[in-house]
Amino acid sequence: MSNFVKRPQVITPRGTVEPYAYISKPDFGRDHFATERGKYKLALTIPTDEAQPLIDKIVKWHEESYARRLAEHKKNPPQVQRGKKPLLPYEGDLPFVENDDGTVTFRMSSYDRFEDRKTGKTVMKPLKVSDSRGKALAEVPNISGGSEVKVKLTLLDYGWTPTTGASVKLQIDAVMLLKLVEFGGGEEDWGDEVEEDGFVAEDAPARSEGSVGGDESDEVPFDQDDAGDF
DSSP, rough: OOOOOOOEEEEOOOOEEEEEEEEEEEEEEOOGGGOSSSSEEEEEEHHHHHHHHHHHHHHHHHHHHHHHHHHHHHSSSSOOOOTTTOOOOOOOOOOOEEEESSEEEEEEESSSSBBTTTTEEEEEOOOEOOOOTOOBOSOOOOOOOOOEEEEEEEEEEEOOOSSSSSEEEEEEEEEEEEOOOOSSSSGGGGGGGTTTSSOOOOOOOOOOOOOOOOOOOGBOOGGGTTOOOO
C-alpha cells in the first residue's frame, strides 16, 4: 500500500490465559517444524461483555484496512501471467472466537527478534512482562493456563495471499501479570487427564527471561507468510 497508516495499540481487559501459552520463553517448534526465530504466543479468554469494545476496535480496523486495499487493488490491478487465474481479494478469519459460554478467546503472538531497518542486523526482543503495578519482572515465571493477565497489543493488518485472506494479527507488545498459575501447577494444563494418585512434584524454581526490548520504530514488520499462523 502506498500511504503509511499508523497501526493502533490497545490494551485488553483482564482475561484468563488458555493452556499451552508461551510467555516466559518463545516457542521454536520442533522436529520438521523447528524455526530459528522464536514466537511468544497465547490465547486469552475474556467475558463477552468486557471483550466487546476490543472486538469492535479489531473489526473496525479490519474493515478500514480492507477497504483501503480494495481501493488500491481497483486503482492498480496486479498484472496476471498468461494462463493464470488472478488472485481476487478475499477476507480471512479474524483473530478471535466467540465461545458458547459467554466468553471470547483472542489469539495473539509476537516474535523474539526483528531485523533493524537501519543496520540490517538482527535484534533480540524478549517479551516485556510486568507485575500488577507495571514493574518489569527481572525473572518471568512459567505463566500457564489459568493465569490472569492484561496484554498490550498492536493491531497489524495484512492483505490477501493465495493461502491467507486479509485480516488482522494481534501482536503482543507487553504483558501485565495479575494472577499466576505456573506450568505444571495444576489441572489447567491436563484437564480431565489429571491422575489423583500419581506423582506430585515439589515447587520448582521459575525459568528466567529478559525484559528489555528493541526500538519498535526500526522493526521490520512480521512476515506475510506467517499472517495466519498463531
